[in-house]
Amino acid sequence: TVINGIFPGLKLSDTIISMLAAVSIFAIPFNLKRGEFILQWRDTQKLAWGILILFGGGLALAKGMSASGIVDIVSTAIASSDISIIITAAFLILLMLFMTELMSNVALVAVLAPVVAGIAIGLDIPIVHLLIPVTIASSCAFMLPMATPPNAIVFASGYIKVHQMARAGVILNLIAVALLILLFQFVIPLLF
Numbered sequence: 001t002v003i004n005g006i007f008p009g010l011k012l013s014d015t016i017i018s019m020l021a022a023v024s025i026f027a028i029p030f031n032l033k034r035g036e037f038i039l040q041w042r043d044t045q046k047l048a049w050g051i052l053i054l055f056g057g058g059l060a061l062a063k064g065m066s067a068s069g070i071v072d073i074v075s076t077a078i079a080s081s082d083i084s085i086i087i088t089a090a091f092l093i094l095l096m097l098f099m100t101e102l103m104s105n106v107a108l109v110a111v112l113a114p115v116v117a118g119i120a121i122g123l124d125i126p127i128v129h130l131l132i133p134v135t136i137a138s139s140c141a142f143m144l145p146m147a148t149p150p151n152a153i154v155f156a157s158g159y160i161k162v163h164q165m166a167r168a169g170v171i172l173n174l175i176a177v178a179l180l181i182l183l184f185q186f187v188i189p190l191l192f
Contacts, residue, residue: 025037025038025039026038026039026040026041048153048156050156057146063107066107066111072115078091078092078119079118079119079122079123085123085125086181086184086185088119088123089130089133089134089181089184089185090177090181092116092119092130092134092137093133093134093137093177093180093181093184094137094177095112096108096112096134096135096137096138097137097138097140097141097173097176097177097180098173099112100137100138100139100140100141100147101141101143101144101146101147101169102144102146102147105138105139105141105147105148108138109135109138112134112138113131113135116130116131116134116135117130117131126192128188128192129184129188129189129192130184132183132184132188133180133181133183133184133188136180136183137176137177137180140172140173140176140180141169142165142168142169142172142173142176143165143166143169143170143173144162144165144166144169145162145165151165
C-alpha cells in the first residue's frame with residue numbers, strides 16, 4: 001500500500017505483493033560469509049505442494065463459474081419464479097453449501113452475496129434475513145478436500161480417503177441445511 005501511495009499508476013495486487021515477499025526471502029542473506037539466505041530451496045521441498053495445488057484449483061473453479069455467467073443465470077431464475085420465500089431460502093442455502101465444496105468460500109460469498117441481496121430485494125424481505133444464513137452456509141464445507149484448507153490438510157495426512165470424507169460430509173451438510181433453515185425462519189426475524 002505504501003508503494004501504491006508513492007506510485008499511484010503502479011497497481012500491485014495482494015498476489016503480487018505476496019510473491020515479492022516470498023521471492024525476497026530467498027534473496028535476503030542470513031549469513032553472507034557462508035552464503036546462507038533466510039530461505040533456501042531445500043526448505044521448500046518440505047512444503048505440502050499438493051494442498052496448494054488443490055486449493056489453487058478451487059480458486060480457479062470459482063473464477064470460471066463467475067466468468068461463465070452461471071451465477072447470473074441462477075439469480076435471474078430464482079427472482080422471477082413464484083416459489084415461496086422459505087423454499088427460496090432453502091434452495092439458496094443448499095446452493096451455497098454445495099457450491100462451497102468446489103469453490104473458495106470467500107470467493108463464493110464475494111460472487112453470490114450481491115446476487116442473494118438482489119433476490120432478497122426482489123422477494124421484498126430484509127437483505128440480512130437471507131444473506132446471513134446463506135453466508136454462514138459458505139463455511140459449512142465438509143465433503144471434499146479442496147473445500148477448505150483444513151479439509152485439505154486432513155486429506156493430505158493420507159489417513160482419510162475422499163469417499164470417506166464425502167460420506168461423513170453429506171450428513172454434516174444436511175444437518176447444517178436444517179439448522180440454517182431454522183435460523184432463517186425463526187431466529188433472524190427476532191434479531192433484525
